Amino acid sequence: MFTLLNLTNMITTGIAVLGFIAISAMFLIWWERKVSAHIQTRLGPMRVGWHGILQSVADAIKLLLKEDIRPAGADKLVWWLAPFFVVVPSVMAFATIPFGKTLIPKDLNIGVLYILAVSSVCVLGVFMAGWGSNNKYSLLGGIRAAAQIISYEVPLILSMITVVMYANTLSMQKIVESQSHSWNILHPNLALAGLIYITSATAEVNRAPFDIPEAESELVAGFHTEYSGMKFAMFFIGEYTNLFIISAIATTLFFGGWKGPLLPGVIWFLIKTYSIIYILMWIRWTFPRLRVDQLMGFAWKFLTPISFLNLAIAGWLLL
Amino acid sequence: MSGLIHLLNSHGLTEDTIIKATFYGIAGLTVLFAFFVVIARNIFHSALSLAVVLIGVACAYLYLDTEFLATVQVLVYVGAIMTLFIFTIMLTADVHKKMSLKINPRVLLSAYAAALILIILIKIINAGPWLPEVKDAVPLDLAQLGRSLMTNYGLPFEVISLLSLAALVGAIVIGKTEKK
8 A cells, every 4th residue: 555654755755865966966066166276276167156156057057958969870779878877876876875864765784785786887878878979989988987997896895895894784874873983984994995995986986096988188088978968967967976975985884974973964974975075076186197007907906905905804803 | 645645545556566567567678678689780789788687687586575686686797797798899899880680500500409498498397386385575684694605505605716716717818818
């Protein structure tokens, strides 16, 4: 039987998540432009609203009105579906992100695995975009993205497993509970895992210094070179939603989630998450881009062995 | 809202019926895409269809209340194996050429093998009861799963990893270019 409560719950949760994603993505785009501008001693967007805060809204309207151009040799269906494969998984990943004590769409008992599984589908969209565009820059961007995501997924998962071993659970909410006394990042073993996580997560979302899949100087814009209008906007929303998700996972796994004194949980959660995003932006606009071989070498010859070692030490300590 | 709920309930539309209704849609799509994997003229389309099939199988696991299996299915097959498949396809030459339907020169032999497999499958399916008595799903205890993988099923688990290792080494040997 349907009841009023579960139906309204489902609908309001869906609307809340979608609304949050849209607002958060627009805010992050504006913020990234401001941060990058100030790092480069510029002002960034200043004209639309206070310090250009409405710039993203203006951009969104512009992108909505733009012509949707499809390259002549494109693989129609694949090209058309690609943006959805990038955005839908990132929306689905929100299902197990704990914003507060009761503010979680669904606390699955396999929460960590669920997020990993759902966000691993995103790479299919990148492939489809790269391949369907019938453009060599897009194809190269797609191949690079694939190589990078496969490589960095290994240390990423290994570092998350270390946290799971200490917390003895896969549920996001229980991992937060396990940090009631002190944050995981303060534990030496887990601090290393946290560092590995942040590094490989940066690579997973293709941000500098790991942004070779969309290296502007070599590949124009990588896999989304040929996209325009709203489809391009969807790739952008996907990218910034993924940025939010990896930071939210970092908050949950290493920085005590929504726990904190005085302020309500959701405020703490957002403060922590956006601080991590700020650090990632700072890194992006400070470090130069790595070469392809350096990037691969770093993942396989440094991060992966170290995260295996860390996992082994965690196992030894726990036994 | 209450009108909608009343409408849904008065037509006997419970969550159970909706679950059943969506199951046939998803199962049908899975089979359809499995067919596309075989008949697609383009190897990239085949790979993408295979990814959809694997997601469909994960959905089937969800209908069986085994969320863990479904998640692992997506993580391992779609996230890792399909990514590697597509990566390899992208590295092959002429990926953009529209490939025609490849007719295998040994089409008769393959048909014979397929028919044999079909007969074996029919025999196996007929051996057991069709639609066995379904017990209520027990929520999966992850701790117990992990423990049994390490104790009772330790040996098969290790054998499988040995097999993967052998495949890995084999791939490296094949892929290695001779230095001259």
